[in-house]
Amino acid sequence: MSDALTVAERRRPWLLLAPTLITLAVLMVIPMIIMFTYSFHVYLGNGRDQPDFYLGNWAEFFTDGYYHYGIWQTARIAAITTVMCALMGYPAAYCIAMSRFRRKWMLLLLLILPFWISFIIRTLSWIHILGEQGAINATLRWLGLISEPIPMLYNEGSVIMGMIHFLLPYMILNVYVSLEGIDRNLVSAARTLGCTAWQAFREVTLPLSLPGLAAGCLLCFVLAAGSYVTPLILGGPSNFLFGNLVFDAVMAELNWPMGATLSMVLLILLGAIAAIYSRYMGLSRIYKGLSR
Secondary structure, eight states, rough: OHHHHHHHHHHHHHHHHHHHHHHHHIIIIIHHHHHHHTSEEEEEEEEEEESSSOOOOHHHHHOOOHHHHHHHHHHHHHHHHHHHHHHHHHHHHHHHHOOOSHHHHHHHHHHHHHGGGGGHHHHHHHHHHHHHTTTHHHHHHHTTOSSSOOOOOOHHHHHHHHHHHHHHHHHHHHHHHHTSSOOHHHHHHHHTTTTOOOHHIIIHHHHHHHHHHHHHHHHHHHHHHHHHHHHHHOOTTTOOOOOHHHHHHIIOOOOOHHHHHHHHHHHHHHHHHHHHHHTOOHHHHHHHHHHH
């Protein structure tokens, strides 16, 4: 009887997890396997491919410097975006966390309010801000500061600006969660021991908030590196990311095998970064930030 109860107790967690595991398998694992299999198909042209164990797609990726440049440019733009989000997001998160405003939830509501608007519409709005007839150029010409429009669109700067607009709330939320978890008595104790406000922040608050900052950096980097809409709308021909190469292979060339190969490469690279972070930091901070 006891053995039967033991077997039932062992099965119970798996039975409870079964719906989640089945959902993950159907929506994530199986599509990834199909995509990996597609990377070995032979592209016949005109959107047609033939199942085969063909290594030409992978060989093309490893030998074509254009794809290597795409990885380098993606990493560079994603890193710049992440650093800018960290520099801009930490002070904002600190102000929200340390605010004595009773209805602090209203500040967080204002922070997530842009998510109620479509991401594409928010990205397109930058055309009316940075364009030749946009708000900035129109204001500068009205003030008589310029005679000709300043080119601010379709370059790397506009792509990074659009990325920051999209990713900054993620950074602020992760840092805010980390700051909210710090015991205020630690800061008070540091002040009573002779620390100035800056020293207390540098020695107590900043080190304890670094896990949240690291989680925000990981999230911003991964989302920026996997983006293709922002460069497509705000970037020029040379301001592409690796996601744009996948988009072009699948949608423009109808080369699904090559698109699957590039997708797997991007998945492996970003997955490796997330695995390294999880090994040393853990992913729980990201879950807490996204659950706000």
